[in-house]
Amino acid sequence: MIFATKTIENFLSADEITEIEAMINAGMAGFMVDFPESAREELNDKGIDRVANILNLPIYNDTHTRLNEILLPKLQEHFHKDIFIDDCHILESHSPYMVHTDATDDDAENYTIKPANGMIPAWTFIIPLDTYNSNTIIFDQSSSKYKGPEIWVEKTNPPLLNSIDEETYNKYFINIAYPIVLKHFSIEEIFPWKKGSLSAAAREKFHCSDNFLKNGVKQKRAIVMWTTVPKDS
Numbered sequence: 001m002i003f004a005t006k007t008i009e010n011f012l013s014a015d016e017i018t019e020i021e022a023m024i025n026a027g028m029a030g031f032m033v034d035f036p037e038s039a040r041e042e043l044n045d046k047g048i049d050r051v052a053n054i055l056n057l058p059i060y061n062d063t064h065t066r067l068n069e070i071l072l073p074k075l076q077e078h079f080h081k082d083i084f085i086d087d088c089h090i091l092e093s094h095s096p097y098m099v100h101t102d103a104t105d106d107d108a109e110n111y112t113i114k115p116a117n118g119m120i121p122a123w124t125f126i127i128p129l130d131t132y133n134s135n136t137i138i139f140d141q142s143s144s145k146y147k148g149p150e151i152w153v154e155k156t157n158p159p160l161l162n163s164i165d166e167e168t169y170n171k172y173f174i175n176i177a178y179p180i181v182l183k184h185f186s187i188e189e190i191f192p193w194k195k196g197s198l199s200a201a202a203r204e205k206f207h208c209s210d211n212f213l214k215n216g217v218k219q220k221r222a223i224v225m226w227t228t229v230p231k232d233s
């Protein structure tokens with residue numbers, strides 16, 4: 001099954017976003033801080049005390065029926081009638097995520113959820129809650145097995161593409177990806193973070209944030225969903 005990359009502008013209206021913000025303000029979302037041990041020293045040196053806040057908002061909870069009503073019918077209409085939203089959270093990103101996939105990796109320290117029996121990973125959706133001078137970059141390359149680009153290059157020996165020029169590198173990828181690793185990647189899509197737009201890409205596609213800190217953006221917030229669909233659909 002192909003989970004095509006797609007952007008839909010104005011997927012959520014300003015009113016719908018206001019409603020979702022009210023749910024967050026009412027304390028309906030869980031809260032956890034993403035700050036892996038491995039990142040602490042480097043980020044503390046830059047005055048950053050976390051990679052991100054993750055505010056969980058599971059859409060099938062009895063108390064979240066309005067959120068379900070806002071999101072699910074549109075996702076069923078645009079993407080798949082049997083789509084299942086395994087994880088829905090608000091990402092408050094304080095430090096850009098480097099290149100990774102959102103597919104399952106048993107060994108990885110990550111928040112990517114495992115598909116239930118009979119289900120397969122489908123799309124990651126990102127819906128920015130405001131407009132920011134920042135982008136998500138989605139690459140053509142994908143892996144169902146390796147979440148990180150270095151291990152993927154090491155294990156699968158992909159061809160050298162040299163498709164990302166210096167200007168593009170300087171614009172998006174300084175401190176985000178090693179040039180030597182990016183030589184194996186080509187950009188499929190650059191998704192600008194615009195309020196209410198939706199980015200859809202296969203969870204197995206490699207993707208990353210640009211270095212928004214370099215653009216003077218201190219943090220950015222979005223709804224992020226990891227989804228599955230039935231295997232034989």
Ligand SMILES: [Fe+2]
Pocket residue numbers: 100101102124207
């Ligand atoms: Fe991701």
